[in-house]
Amino acid sequence: MNSSAVSCRRVSKVFAQGELAVHALSSIDLEIASGGFVCLSGPSGSGKTTLLNMIGGLDRPSGGEITVAGQRIDRMSMADLAELRLQHIGFVFQAYNLIPVLSARENVEFVMQLQGVPATERRERAMAILADVGLQGMEDRRPGALSGGQQQRVAVARAIVSKPALILADEPTANLDSVTAEKLMQLMRDLNAQIGTTFVISTHDKLMMSYAKRLLKLHDGRIIDDIVQHDRQHD
Amino acid sequence: MKTPFSMLITVAWRNLWRNHRRSLIMLAAITIGLWGMIWMTALMRGMVDQMIDDAISTLSGHIQIHAPGYLDDPSIEHLIADVSDNPALEALLYSPQVTAWSQRIRVPAVIRSERDVYGVTLVGINPPREQGLSFIADSVVDGKYLQSVDDQHVLLGRKLAEQLETKLGRRIVLMSQDPDNNIAERGFRIGGIYDTDLQATETRFVFAGIETVRKLLKMGSGVSEISLLGHDYRHIDGLASEVRAVAGNAQTSTWMQLDPYMASMLDVMDGFILVWFSIIFLALSFGLINTLLMAVFERTREIGLIQALGMPPGNILFMVLVESVIMLLIGLLAGNLLSWLTILPIRDGIDISAVAQGLEWAGMSSILLPAVKVSDVLLANAIVLVLGVAASLFPAWRASRKVPVEAITRIWQ
Numbered sequence: 001m002n003s004s005a006v007s008c009r010r011v012s013k014v015f016a017q018g019e020l021a022v023h024a025l026s027s028i029d030l031e032i033a034s035g036g037f038v039c040l041s042g043p044s045g046s047g048k049t050t051l052l053n054m055i056g057g058l059d060r061p062s063g064g065e066i067t068v069a070g071q072r073i074d075r076m077s078m079a080d081l082a083e084l085r086l087q088h089i090g091f092v093f094q095a096y097n098l099i100p101v102l103s104a105r106e107n108v109e110f111v112m113q114l115q116g117v118p119a120t121e122r123r124e125r126a127m128a129i130l131a132d133v134g135l136q137g138m139e140d141r142r143p144g145a146l147s148g149g150q151q152q153r154v155a156v157a158r159a160i161v162s163k164p165a166l167i168l169a170d171e172p173t174a175n176l177d178s179v180t181a182e183k184l185m186q187l188m189r190d191l192n193a194q195i196g197t198t199f200v201i202s203t204h205d206k207l208m209m210s211y212a213k214r215l216l217k218l219h220d221g222r223i224i225d226d227i228v229q230h231d232r233q234h235d
Numbered sequence: 236m237k238t239p240f241s242m243l244i245t246v247a248w249r250n251l252w253r254n255h256r257r258s259l260i261m262l263a264a265i266t267i268g269l270w271g272m273i274w275m276t277a278l279m280r281g282m283v284d285q286m287i288d289d290a291i292s293t294l295s296g297h298i299q300i301h302a303p304g305y306l307d308d309p310s311i312e313h314l315i316a317d318v319s320d321n322p323a324l325e326a327l328l329y330s331p332q333v334t335a336w337s338q339r340i341r342v343p344a345v346i347r348s349e350r351d352v353y354g355v356t357l358v359g360i361n362p363p364r365e366q367g368l369s370f371i372a373d374s375v376v377d378g379k380y381l382q383s384v385d386d387q388h389v390l391l392g393r394k395l396a397e398q399l400e401t402k403l404g405r406r407i408v409l410m411s412q413d414p415d416n417n418i419a420e421r422g423f424r425i426g427g428i429y430d431t432d433l434q435a436t437e438t439r440f441v442f443a444g445i446e447t448v449r450k451l452l453k454m455g456s457g458v459s460e461i462s463l464l465g466h467d468y469r470h471i472d473g474l475a476s477e478v479r480a481v482a483g484n485a486q487t488s489t490w491m492q493l494d495p496y497m498a499s500m501l502d503v504m505d506g507f508i509l510v511w512f513s514i515i516f517l518a519l520s521f522g523l524i525n526t527l528l529m530a531v532f533e534r535t536r537e538i539g540l541i542q543a544l545g546m547p548p549g550n551i552l553f554m555v556l557v558e559s560v561i562m563l564l565i566g567l568l569a570g571n572l573l574s575w576l577t578i579l580p581i582r583d584g585i586d587i588s589a590v591a592q593g594l595e596w597a598g599m600s601s602i603l604l605p606a607v608k609v610s611d612v613l614l615a616n617a618i619v620l621v622l623g624v625a626a627s628l629f630p631a632w633r634a635s636r637k638v639p640v641e642a643i644t645r646i647w648q
Binding site: 114 | 239242245246249250253537539540541542543544545546547548549
């Protein structure tokens, strides 16, 4: 049996909007096993992004407990959370993914540099992963000189280059054409299959959902459906 | 530090040039601010230095020795023994601590030409010894300097000669009081006319050889004062103590005691420099804080992204500080260069004769020489750098606390 990559116990998040309290998450109980490939789906405002924020340690829950990579993160200091993200979590955001003053290669090297990977190894790994995502020859371009799809592939390359145990992605295919999106999904699925990286992906994309081993449907801050999928087409 | 310094430098450097115009405006502000500090200070320092140099070279020296009571009543009655009668003092005056010294007789006198009469101070000097000690040896512009202690000529200031309606080669009569309170008077030929920056000096002092004055006043070997120079007018207390120890009953005074107005100018100048630096820095700091806050505000999403990727908050703070330090260092470099380039052409002085007459009451000369002190330059640089970094702490701290949700939600959505 796989160990738990993410564990949420009665996690809630309340935002204050003036005098109103908005319950973005309500008592979420969730267990995601290592090696899982989980998609979060649901309408806008259902709590997908908030849940990803909580799991990634980017925001603190109003209540409940969150454990990631065996560590309670809901009461961690900002510095400890940064260290946890650096060592265990990769992020792929929907937009504004890259540091604009760094080239594609430097963006991919950024996390490895924070991790203290030696320069030569860093460079080799960055070049190899950029080639894997089809960006050979574009390594020295800055984000402004790359298309949206190319930027997204750089972001994915950066997220996976250090082989984190957990990758959190928010609408990773939202800005991509269907061919690029499918290649990206296949890349993530391969990574999941080959080295057991756990993926938690927020998406509206039905094709993306079809790649998931497990589909969680959210509505009004609650998980209303938890579906385990067996998609032989992609396996 | 977890984050490699080279990476912080790279990111900070490139961030600095993302908004060229804003960074260049800020750099210009730092450059001009530092230039203003150094340039103005050099002129003010030069003005005060020159006022003090003038005051010191106008016979006071760094230290003077007088008979008790002389300063209250500078007459022939208050004399001290010739230095040859005090071997310990003589040895000190010939030591390396003393760069120049001389003995003088100074008495109030009346000078009369065929046209007019004025009250003056008659100064009997040892002409060779005044070289490098006071202004007189280098100020004779017409005729010649006194040749010996018993030279029979006198030296008059240019302005006094004008007022007496006399000139080089003519005769004047000097009248004073001898030790027995009798009037002593004698005619002298004008051997030289001296010129100084201060008209008050030209109308006040008439110079003659010390032996000539002694004969006029029918006096023995005593002198009114011994004047000496150390190495630095700011640091003469140690030398004054040594002089005091060997001067016996004589009264030893530093130039600061003899001219408290000038001494206070030094303190006023130091205070002025600090106030001046503070004003410029305050104006500068608002621009610096605003620039960095804008830069941080514009990069809220990016800072959130960097933190999401695992850069610790402390390193974010450091990264913004590095950005500020790079900007400050470039600005300081340019400011120092600009200061040097603008002070170099005026190193021989600025002629302010158009206003010098009005400022003469303050002892200012008509040529303003800039005085660049290394300590002033270092202080200006240190103030801009240290306080600049301090001013950057707030924007940097705000950047490091950006993780809270607004930065992140801007990324996700």
